[in-house]
Amino acid sequence: MFEVLLAEQMRHIESAAVAEGQSIEHLMETAGEVIAQEVLRLFKSCSVIVLAGPGNNGGDGFVVARKLEEKGWPVIVACSKTIPSKEGAAFKARSQWKGTLIDYQDIHFKDFALIIDGLFGIGLSKHIDDPYKTVVQKANQSGIPILAIDIPSGIHSDSGEELGYAIKAHYTIALQTLKPCHLLLPGKIHSGTTIVKDIGLRPFPTPTLFVNAPELWKKHYHKPNLTDNKYTRGHGVIVGGAHLTGAARLSMLAARRVGAGLITLLCPPEAQIIYSLASLGHLTQTYEDVSIFSEKLNSITNLKGVLIGPGSPPTQDTRTLVHKILKLKMPTVLDAGALTAFAENPDELLRELHENVVLTPHEGEFKRLFSISGNKIQRTSEAAKTAQCTILLKGADTVIATAYGPVIIESQGVPWLATGGTGDILSGLILGLLVQGLKPLEAAAMANWILNQCAHSIGVGLLAEDIPLQIPKLLASI
Ligand SMILES: NC(=O)C1=CN([C@@H]2O[C@H](COP(=O)(O)OP(=O)(O)OC[C@H]3O[C@@H](n4cnc5c(N)ncnc54)[C@H](O)[C@@H]3O)[C@@H](O)[C@H]2O)[C@@H](O)CC1
Ligand SMILES: [K+]
Incomplete structure (x- = not known):
């Protein structure tokens, strides 16, 4: 629990799990489940907008949306119409979502009491642009509590740097381990309260980064x-x-x-x-x-x-x-x-x-x-x-x-x-x-x-x- 993993090291333990027979779909389902559990613990039932991005962070968002809707919460997912491509775990998670799906530009933030940020996770490597830039700005300006999946979107996982614009979360649910961005400025501020949740991956064999404890x-x-x-x-x-x-x-x-x-x-x-x-x-x-x-x-x-x-x-x-x-x-x-x-x-x-x-x-x-x-x-x-x-x-x-x-x-x-x-x-x-x-x-x-x-x-x-x-x-x- 004291290790802090770089994105490359996270991918390594993900690949190791896949090599041992786990599927990405299963990991995504687990991630969505643990995040939904945290939402249920932290918030009372309320109307939720999930911001889903093009990669697996977005896939996690779709799973969370489904889990919360199963609990009777009113949930809408916003994502880009064109992505993700028609393969992979994120696409599967999206196709399992039977609820309302809207484009980012159609979000009326005032209709919601909670924003779940599944735009980008550890895969973000360059500055974000529209449509993501505008949706991040509007989410931050809305004053509505934001819960980020894994890391706040727009923050670089390994450095904590802001890549143009970044979500300012009230809570961040870090999957499996902390990443440097939860500890380094400005990512630490953007993360809000960070909670680490195990998703069943094995520890990285040779960690070099640790959180002081x-x-x-x-x-x-x-x-x-x-x-x-x-x-x-x-x-x-x-x-x-x-x-x-x-x-x-x-x-x-x-x-x-x-x-x-x-x-x-x-x-x-x-x-x-x-x-x-x-x-x-x-x-x-x-x-x-x-x-x-x-x-x-x-x-x-x-x-x-x-x-x-x-x-x-x-x-x-x-x-x-x-x-x-x-x-x-x-x-x-x-x-x-x-x-x-x-x-x-x-x-x-x-x-x-x-x-x-x-x-x-x-x-x-x-x-x-x-x-x-x-x-x-x-x-x-x-x-x-x-x-x-x-x-x-x-x-x-x-x-x-x-x-x-x-x-x-x-x-x-x-x-x-x-x-x-x-x-x-x-x-x-x-x-x-x-x-x-x-x-x-x-x-x-x-x-x-x-x-x-x-x-x-x-x-x-x-x-x-x-x-x-x-x-x-x-x-x-x-
Ligand atoms: N590592 C693991 O073991 C697990 C990871 N999961 C989730 O997967 C996430 C990582 O997923 P991905 O690697 O798919 O990465 P992300 O979902 O963070 O984003 C990558 C996607 O965004 C696109 N992209 C990157 N930078 C962009 C930019 N500036 N503007 C527009 N598009 C951009 C990429 O082309 C790619 O489609 C994690 O943060 C976590 O939420 C979970 O699903 C479960 C297991
Ligand atoms: K995120």
Whole structure:
């Protein structure tokens, strides 16, 4: 249930089912049945218009229409007169529809209380034009609830991009698995509430895309036990700048709350007082000059990971510190200023990254380091391969990718996380989990999940400072 499948992978499992003796007609009948069941669950009996398109998504629409009519619902189907061609499952589904059939242009949307969108599914590959464009526009403007079959029509299944015009659904019933478009913007918004319904296909044998969920990483996270002490829980260093000290202080709180045994703030001497007073249970160390930074870092007992970037200025000194940290080859989080410091010459950073590093750029920071085009999954994956590390590309549709393959997409997306300091909390959480022994991918995914869950429970009005106190009850729930 955590796999997210590309259109090609969906076709693969469909073909495998056919090779095992199932027919497309049977799969379509199942799809129509599960969607009709969801309509019955979500809505009271009402007049329905089904928009049926030229392919199998349209075929599903005809089956849903038949199932709802059998339950006594008033249903009309709208489709193009010329299609589908006189073969295949979609044609069969259409010929089994004995109710009213009209052309798109003859729809009076005000006569209906529910629109079922079966125009296009995973087969849409190019921008939609008329008659589909106009019917999509009118459906969106009607204000009537829309339930999309599999994906909202007009959205590209693999990228979530809008191909000209796209249905804005209230509900989307995803068949068998989620597709990237249910998670990536703008498809995520167009999907409304997405519900996944099994249609009896076997899982894809080698999935590479996953939706973020505790099942992906919780076996790597160990709650403290009686034999633990602060050293076995891991010691992390956060490099704090002389100014903008709030950022590293937020990271420190998050790293400690998520369970790091010890956190030391390593900072220039003039800022030590600020960091010392930030809370009571962390340590501070100073480095007078970048030339003695490595010495100071090496003197820290049982050091298990380093975070640099929150509040760091994008300067030569920051670049020097990053180089010194990367030489240690230890678990490292690079965020904010530690990324922007390399904007002029990204290669200087990229060639030194290694498998224990997590980068946490937002789109702007990402573009300063990588000139990669494509959808968010492609860009994050390619960047992770180029940099040979883990990359968490932030946003309402955060994507986390590794150099070795798996990609995790966040499903939650909490709007009120878009406020100052939440990124510092995230990088602190990742550090806190890395020093406890989680691998970069798992640490990044778990941290992002915690951040979103906390934000969700805090609600509108969230401040970054509110998040750390939410962490204990969340850890207890894992
Ligand atoms: N994969 C599976 O295992 C199953 C898929 N089913 C349904 O089948 C759908 C996929 O069906 P299809 O592959 O037939 O694809 P679609 O129904 O998404 O659409 C493809 C059809 O639209 C046409 N088309 C594509 N882009 C167009 C454009 N811009 N303007 C006009 N016409 C365009 C194509 O020529 C083709 O006729 C799924 O989304 C799902 O709803 C279900 O029937 C059950 C099983
Ligand atoms: K659809």
